Amino acid sequence: MITQKTKYALKALMALGAADKGAALTIEDVANRSGAPKRFLEHILLDMRRAGYVGAKRGRAGGYFLIREPDKISLGEMLRQIDGPIAPLPCLSRRAYRKCDDCEDEASCQLRRVFADVFYSYLLLIESLTLADLLKTPGIAEG
Template identity: 65%
Template sequence: MITQKMKYALKALLVLGDQQRAGAGPLRIETIAQRAGVPKRFLEHILLDIRDTGIVASTRGRSGGYALARDPRQVSIPELLRLIDGPIAPLPCLSRTAYQRCEDCTDEASCRIRQVFSGIFANYLLLIESLTLDDLLRSGKAAGAILPAPEAAPLP
């Protein structure tokens, strides 16, 4: 589950992506917050974190504000998830970026919990690792337009 902070980040980036596609200039934080439906006080901190990665740029002055600094096809959703929410693995022993052995585990190789979640997480990574801001921008208002709905497994 993504956090509210991540949802705010995505909403703000969608506003900036729409602005970029329209060929318009930077947006003031108040405008981004209003268009995204995000509280300004939270958005300020989120955009500063994102700016530090080079995804957005800020300019000072009367016509300043925030704008995307990268092409939306180069803005990785998993990169954002890790930046905003931290590791995305369901278990610390499966994390690529923050690996830790589980405190109560005696043998990772035979851990059935790790084995099951490893398979689930691998499939999740296959789907999410290719997801970009461009995919979200292209999805428009069509719910579920980014990825096909999974087929239901047959009942026994």
């Protein structure tokens, strides 16, 4: 399950992705377009800026804007950036692998085997989807 922070972050990125190319949106604009509360957006947009998704400019025409093309930002990458590892078990994570504390042998672990099949199918799909795909979904960029 994704967190509320992730939902707000994805909605904010969609609002920025749906804006006119090169246009900067204020936090108020992003909040209005995404439905995300302004107080959360300040932290989320700062995190997204540090991660290299969002740029910011100051001044009268200032605000936030995407610095990467929407088709170059995978949904899996965004989820990991916001919430960390997305694997259902630590022993299935590629980037944050950790042996399960209660597992004696990964090779014979039935839970690992079942969840591995489900997770890898999920991973193939989630990595193939991009911010551009989210923007194509009717009504989704409006909040």
